[in-house]
Amino acid sequence: MKACFVDTSALYAALDGSDEFHEKAVGAWDELVDEDYLLVTSNYVVVETTALLHSRLGLEAVRGFTERLVPLMRVEWVDEEIHREAATAYLLAWKKKLSLTDCVSFVLMRRIGLKEAFAFDRHFAEQGFTAVRRQPRV
DSSP, X not given: OOEEEEOHHHHHHHXXXXXXXXXXXXXXXXXXXXXXXXXXXXXXXXXXXXXXXXXXXXXXXXXXXXXXXXXXXXXXXXXXXXXXXXXXXXXXXXXGTOOHHHHHHHHHHHHHTOOEEEOOOTHHHHTTOEEOOOOOOO
16 A cells, blocks of 8 residues: 655645645645545644634634544654654754654654655655655646
8 A cells, every 4th residue: 555644734724725845745745635645643743733823714724634634644642752753863863943743743744664755845855755746637
């Protein structure tokens, strides 16, 4: 089964019609779902996305995310060991402007063997992952 990690940057773009990557994000999301990809994310991404949506787009956007998108993903819960490893990486990589959630994503992806990420965040490619940024369907 094909699988990819889903990042906040892609989720937000898919939900915000004014985001510069909105059309690409919606097209890519539809393709990933249609192609039966296993969509994996972390509870940190869910929290980060929820907070971003709430602050920028309001509660209805959070409701849409929670009710329509989250159920289509397998949410991996970050344990103490993953958090500790990611926090260490975060502190060591401060000049690269990574977030703690980014570092958690990278640790988690490596642990479960994911190589692809649905993300518009350049840090995934910098960390050696393949970013899934498909073109919208015509």
